[in-house]
Amino acid sequence: MDLVLFDLDNTLLIGDSDFEWAQFLISRGVIDPEVQEAKNQRFYQQYVDGTLDIFEFLEFQLSPLARHPRAQLDAWHAEFMHERVLPMIGDAARSLVRDHLADDAMVAVVTATNSFVTGPIVREFGIEHLVATVAAQENGQFTGKPRGMPAFKAGKIDRVDDWLERIGLHWGSFERTWFYSDSHNDLPLLARVSDPVAVDPDERLREHAEAAGWPVISLRGAF
Template identity: 35%
Template structure:
């Protein structure tokens, strides 16, 4: 990396679900718990129903993640730590090699990489670790005396809140949008339009219909799979 690049670092931001991984990590977590008899079998179905309500506009992101937060309340901290390690080992096999290549591509160029996701930190950290991304901005759950309370700690990392989280992270490195040499954000969802419109290079992966139309209109890069994404472009 040249001296000018060190002075003006590049930043690579990644959404998680349906972007770096082709699934909903929250659903993967609930199915993992159900498969091990840790929770009632219907919990995964309940989560799916709430996801469908969110997609249909019948529920907010906050309501969806509040449901997830409540599911943590009755699990003992020691047991959760064990389950988190086992979940991380299980889900690592489901991460596409194309996701590893994409992250490695940016790391290899000296870019500062960060996952920015609405998924809660407990679940998302397992995937971030497997992908080798050390910076994770995610939805936070409240804890008291080491135990989850079933409440959110602050706003869901969703929509415009993602900009606030990224700016706080940048501020901690004495950076601002106007001091970054280049910024790229990969996402699949129209809910991420605020951050996609903020970066220098928005890239959409397997986009939902609204995001696909917006990307076509504005000439953004579109890839229907990570495997189809060209990494040799400047």
């Protein structure tokens, strides 16, 4: 059996769900547009540049979850899926996931974006397993803080290790291990698997992939 891991934002999605969720909340007047949009743009650029402070970003990203009841958040998320997420899912991404699932691989999404935002997106792809940054909860209400290690950079390896251990598996349980990603931020996990694949990569990842002889593919042709 193979283990197939996918990054989500700008890999399976033609866009960034983190960024779009904040923009969606701004559009609904849930968070202040002038201050928050500038912060959202700044954090996204820091991510692209590889300089993001993940804990500072998570304070920005998770704090709105703590200010609203779960029922309201779920209602907003349903609108968000329809308006923002579904247009970012191309046929090529759906086909690639289906092919790996048809081969009886264990398929998971591994993403720094929190599990509240990403859970419904991953289910839309028919993927059972999600390894993500976890938004902490108390009594069914989000606290605005992360729980445990964020699934970011080398933290993705730690979170995958923990997930595999919880289900009684380990890296050696698989014949081949795959990871698809667009970002140089994912180089630690890309280097950990037997079959790294660069998907519509940023410039730094493309240079690394070409030097290492990794496959470089695009999932945007069918958008």
